[in-house]
Amino acid sequence: MARTRSKIRSKARLQTDLGPRGEASLRRPSAIVQAPEATAGVLVRRFADVTLIDRLLSSGWLGMGEEARIRHEAALALRELHHSAGLTPQCIAAYQVSTGGSDEMSDREAEARARYNRVLRALGTYADTAQDLAVYDHQPGMARRVHGLRALDLVAGELGIARVAKCS
Numbered sequence: 001m002a003r004t005r006s007k008i009r010s011k012a013r014l015q016t017d018l019g020p021r022g023e024a025s026l027r028r029p030s031a032i033v034q035a036p037e038a039t040a041g042v043l044v045r046r047f048a049d050v051t052l053i054d055r056l057l058s059s060g061w062l063g064m065g066e067e068a069r070i071r072h073e074a075a076l077a078l079r080e081l082h083h084s085a086g087l088t089p090q091c092i093a094a095y096q097v098s099t100g101g102s103d104e105m106s107d108r109e110a111e112a113r114a115r116y117n118r119v120l121r122a123l124g125t126y127a128d129t130a131q132d133l134a135v136y137d138h139q140p141g142m143a144r145r146v147h148g149l150r151a152l153d154l155v156a157g158e159l160g161i162a163r164v165a166k167c168s
Contacts, residue, residue: 052137074156075134085113126151
């Protein structure tokens with residue numbers, strides 16, 4: 001009987017945090033704003049941490065103070081460079097034969113792609129980790145945290161955001 005009661009309590013404890021009104025969701029940085037499409041004054045919660053790197057900043061995973069801000073800025077800059085280079089997957093469904101356009105990239109896109117590739121080459125073995133964190137929203141395990149932080153430090157250095165002391 002006692003064992004069943006503890007299982008029920010454990011299950012109830014886990015369920016209290018689920019959903020958009022759970023404790024974990026309400027602790028995330030957010031703001032209550034009027035929905036842009038609403039005409040009757042409907043309020044919605046807009047979360048400030050929409051990407052993994054935003055959530056890592058708010059949780060303290062990126063470090064503290066200026067160091068964390070620089071790493072966050074470096075990750076967002078790498079993400080933007082990836083997008084500017086035209087490497088973000090395009091979600092387009094064609095139901096007919098394509099009848100126009102060209103496969104050539106613009107000069108701006110070509111420059112962004114060249115810069116993105118230069119940054120990744122300069123990162124060396126940290127390139128995959130930097131891409132996972134900043135671009136693809138894949139969080140490495142705690143065992144690879146130092147590797148991830150070092151990757152973001154190198155991105156900051158390569159993009160000229162700021163120099164951060166080396167992680168040991």
